[in-house]
Amino acid sequence: MPDTIELWFEEMLKQDAEGNKMTEKQSKILQSAIDVFAEKGYAASSTSEIAQRAGVAEGTIFRHYKTKKDLLLSIVAPVMAKLIAPFVLRDFNKVLDAEYDSYEGFLRALIDNRIEFMKKNLNVLRIMLQEIPFHPELKQQFQNIVVTKVLERIRKVVQKFQIDGNMVELPSETIIRLTASTVMGYVLIRTLYGEREDAVWDDHLEREATIDFIIRGLGMKR
Template sequence: MEESIEQWMEDLLKLDTAGDKMTEKQTKILQSAIALFAEKGYSASSTSEIAQRAGVAEGTIFRHYKTKKDLLLAIVAPAMTKLIAPFVLRGFNKVLDTEYESYDQLIRSMIENRIEFLKKHKSILKILVQEIPFHPELQASFQRDVLAKVLERLSKLVAKFQAQGKLIELPTTTIVRLTVSTIIGYVLVRSFYGERPDADWDDDREREETIAFIMRGLGIS
């Protein structure tokens, strides 16, 4: 791979595969698959391209992984359960354990936290965004290992702000869903479009407008 390996990738390559350490060829296959899946998407990447980039015969891939989908799951499933979920929760815990005077302060901290996360884990998150909608196994893993735990923590904070009269009386899950979906939309567009040299993007303005949009809909006027 031409680029330096992201930290999550280094950690993934250290994990056992079915109880066995990865071979050098298996490591190269995973590195190449990660790069191609992130660049072109799973469907557009062929095993022959992965093999060529890894410097191995195509048959070597199928000795380790029966299908291309097995190769995708070998990348995403361990990353989701052992790397991404703990990192997401650890990062969110730093945010959610802080005391905030208002809900907009929490939103701002969440946005800044997720931007830093995405900078460090751009390739795997790009694969997740591209592939989760098309693979039920990944959807179930994401919902169980990431989404459910994050929503539980956020719901408690929302309930606290509602008790203080700082948020409107909607179901906490509704407020969390509206907040998280708006934040994710901003962070993803910022990361995959706003950072382009030719992009017409004022990040300070976009961030503040995103926060104001959420608060206009959910705050107490």
């Protein structure tokens, strides 16, 4: 697991889906599964490799988790319910509760916030991005727990600037979608590619181009 992992995430790994304290072996299995799923994807991962990394017999995994799918769900479902949704909302509160003189100011705070979030949770987020589209249970949880709550908070920020007459007349949901897709595109590429030693990446240029693209597209002036 990354050295930057949050202490409260480590605490979550000590509990099973029912909130009971995990054994040391269970915790090692989950941590190893997160690493393997993040590196290889769910389909290409094997329980034997997870067991080897955890330092346990493969049969030990199946005493705790009936199938590899159960192991995946035991990672992502609790993370969705106990970690991602509360953390996203709590962390977003720093951004969404602040007052901004311009939408550009909001964008800059949002970008800094999401970059820090990605650094601290990259492995778990990589699993979610890889697996959610292929597992209806996870997709439904993501929509119910994360998307709905986050959209409601961002809508209030967007509507403030719409009321002030500083944006093009588009539905707030459309503005949110355009903003989110552009910002997350920049953040993801920056995290997965821009920080590589061999990357040709001017982060200041890319960030300013991203903000300028959104501002101009929404008919606003910088």
